[in-house]
Amino acid sequence: MKExxxxxxxxxGPLHIGGLRTAxxxxxxxxxxxxxxxxxxxxxxxxxxxxxxxxxxxEALKWIGVVPEEGPSVGGEYGPYKQSERINLYNEKIQIxxxxxxxxxxxxxxxxxxxxxxxxxEKGLVFKYGYSVRGSLDNSLSMSDKNIKERIAKxxxxxxxxxxxxxxxxxxxLRGEIEVDNNxxxxxxxxxxxxxxxxxFASVVDDYLMKITTVIRGEEWLPxxxxxxxxxxxxxxxxxxxxxxPLILKPSGKGKLSKRDGLSGGFPIFPLEWNKEPGYKEMGxxxxxxxxxxxxxxxxxxxxxxxxxxxxxxxxxxxxxxxKGGAKFDFEKAKWTNQQHLSKMNFNEFDQVFGKNTASIKxxxxxxxxxxxxxxxxxxxxxxxxxxxxxxxxxxxSGYNQKVxxxxxxxxxxxxIDEIESIIKKTGVNSLKENLMSFAEDKKINFGSIxxxxxxxxxxxxxxxxxxxxxxxxxxxxxxxxVKKINTHIKNNLS
RNA sequence: GGCCCGUUCGUCUAUCGGUUAGGACGUUAGGUUUUCAUCCUAGAAAGAGGGGUUCGACUCCCCUACGGGCUACCA
Numbered sequence: 303m304k305e306x307x308x309x310x311x312x313x314x315g316p317l318h319i320g321g322l323r324t325a326x327x328x329x330x331x332x333x334x335x336x337x338x339x340x341x342x343x344x345x346x347x348x349x350x351x352x353x354x355x356x357x358x359x360x361e362a363l364k365w366i367g368v369v370p371e372e373g374p375s376v377g378g379e380y381g382p383y384k385q386s387e388r389i390n391l392y393n394e395k396i397q398i399x400x401x402x403x404x405x406x407x408x409x410x411x412x413x414x415x416x417x418x419x420x421x422x423x424e425k426g427l428v429f430k431y432g433y434s435v436r437g438s439l440d441n442s443l444s445m446s447d448k449n450i451k452e453r454i455a456k457x458x459x460x461x462x463x464x465x466x467x468x469x470x471x472x473x474x475x476l477r478g479e480i481e482v483d484n485n486x487x488x489x490x491x492x493x494x495x496x497x498x499x500x501x502x503f504a505s506v507v508d509d510y511l512m513k514i515t516t517v518i519r520g521e522e523w524l525p526x527x528x529x530x531x532x533x534x535x536x537x538x539x540x541x542x543x544x545x546x547x548p549l550i551l552k553p554s555g556k557g558k559l560s561k562r563d564g565l566s567g568g569f570p571i572f573p574l575e576w577n578k579e580p581g582y583k584e585m586g587x588x589x590x591x592x593x594x595x596x597x598x599x600x601x602x603x604x605x606x607x608x609x610x611x612x613x614x615x616x617x618x619x620x621x622x623x624x625x626k627g628g629a630k631f632d633f634e635k636a637k638w639t640n641q642q643h644l645s646k647m648n649f650n651e652f653d654q655v656f657g658k659n660t661a662s663i664k665x666x667x668x669x670x671x672x673x674x675x676x677x678x679x680x681x682x683x684x685x686x687x688x689x690x691x692x693x694x695x696x697x698x699x700s701g702y703n704q705k706v707x708x709x710x711x712x713x714x715x716x717x718x719i720d721e722i723e724s725i726i727k728k729t730g731v732n733s734l735k736e737n738l739m740s741f742a743e744d745k746k747i748n749f750g751s752i753x754x755x756x757x758x759x760x761x762x763x764x765x766x767x768x769x770x771x772x773x774x775x776x777x778x779x780x781x782x783x784x785v786k787k788i789n790t791h792i793k794n795n796l797s
Numbered sequence: 798g799g800c801c802c803g804u805u806c807g808u809c810u811a812u813c814g815g816u817u818a819g820g821a822c823g824u825u826a827g828g829u830u831u832u833c834a835u836c837c838u839a840g841a842a843a844g845a846g847g848g849g850u851u852c853g854a855c856u857c858c859c860c861u862a863c864g865g866g867c868u869a870c871c872a
Contacts, residue, residue, distance in 0.1 A: 311872090350871065350872080412870075428799065428868070430868090480801070480802080486868090488868090500870070505872090521867095522867070525866070526867075548802090548865090549866075557865075557866095602809085625810080629808090630808060631808095638823090680836090735831085738831090752831075757831075764832055765832070765834075766832080766834090
């Protein structure tokens with residue numbers, strides 16, 4: 303049978319990297335088995351809807367190359383793919399459950415229930431709307447049909463699942479059989495007072511109607527698996543298989559990764575920009591780098607290879623490589639993974655993705671962009687680093703690292719810089735290294751110090767790419783200008 | 798509190814009863830390099846604890862501890 307899996311986010315905000323990974327795993331699983339990957343928007347909570355988050359989700363998936371065959375914007379045989387457009391389906395299905403006495407109307411108000419909750423809480427217990435108490439509550443279980451009709455006509459009500467005593471055995475492909483005593487379950491609300499279904503009901507109905515074969519979702523759903531099983535059972539439907547993925551945890555501290563962790567942790571939490579907050583894309587990540595890192599968080603193919611593209615991931619993916627325990631997010635490793643992908647690109651490829659970052663260099667050094675790229679390519683962890691690494695090719699240093707200057711001043715700094723200046727004046731920047739070397743030898747000066755001084759004059763700092771090549775790129779006049787400038791600085795400040 | 802799931806270096810992980818417990822990120826030292834980075838070499842670094850089962854346990858079982866999740870008319 304052809305595998306059909308779905309990713310079913312709710313559009314209550316931008317997708318974060320946890321959700322992105324769930325989508326990715328669904329996709330890898332489906333494609334590995336030549337199956338279908340479906341996107342479904344679970345927008346049944348009208349209060350939490352966030353504008354544009356539905357399109358954000360689709361954009362983000364598109365960026366990482368995880369594109370659904372069926373979904374809200376592509377359509378498909380089993381649509382609509384937005385739950386808010388499927389209300390009639392849920393109404394139809396809930397009636398089946400009510401008629402078969404597997405679900406019932408409940409008229410208890412929020413106020414009634416919160417009083418009961420408080421009472422239980424004071425006794426150190428937790429209130430549960432379940433089979434042991436429902437007989438004494440305000441619901442249709444003990445009402446006449448006529449009475450029910452009258453009340454649902456003029457009152458607001460919810461529909462609850464009727465959970466009976468017993469043990470529910472569920473199965474998770476990763477964790478095996480999970481047993482739950484029904485007495486800890488409550489009669490979950492299936493249809494809310496606003497007429498819309500809850501997650502539990504809508505997802506079961508949709509997974510069934512959309513012929514989903516394997517449900518792959520986050521571990522936070524594991525506790526409600528029994529409820530979902532009970533709903534399938536009430537309908538007499540065949541269940542799909544279930545896989546509950548381990549959660550992505552905060553890098554430091556405790557708990558699952560949440561949308562707020564990005565700001566405090568200094569790393570992006572969203573794939574794409576949201577409300578001016580840059581995402582991975584804007585930070586200079588390749589989508590291939592991101593998904594490579596994310597794929598290896600909670601899954602691995604064995605072996606020591608760690609760098610894969612999407613195609614390779616699809617080929618290798620399987621549930622036997624899935625991890626059960628949660629995994630802490632590690633931004634350092636994410637950057638390293640990205641760097642590995644970046645290092646495989648040539649300038650044209652890089653430029654196509656990071657044209658924004660290369661723009662200033664291209665306009666200032668139009669014929670040398672490629673050379674500049676090869677000069678700094680291995681230093682790039684993100685696309686943004688291109689700008690950081692090349693600023694000195696756009697403008698001279700605004701100041702000099704004082705500590706380094708002081709250290710260098712143990713030599714005869716003034717003479718050294720005079721000599722560098724005159725060498726460049728005489729011979730330019732070609733064979734600069736050789737000329738400086740013979741100068742160092744003649745005067746018995748440490749060659750390293752000379753190079754450091756040259757670097758300082760050009761960059762202002764001691765870090766950066768090969769300084770000889772950099773000087774060649776800048777050319778004689780610019781290099782000389784910068785050397786002169788630091789010379790003045792030295793004469794004025796250190797006598 | 799209750800229920801469920803989990804637990805190998807700081808972090809991500811390999812191991813599917815017999816290994817000097819391997820790799821990667823990070824980290825430390827050395828080398829290459831004019832510097833930072835890259836690259837190369839080396840090092841430190843782990844089976845939560847206690848009971849079983851077994852000739853033998855990181856691996857299977859139980860208990861404890863710890864971590865995580867859920868406990869809404871949110872998903």
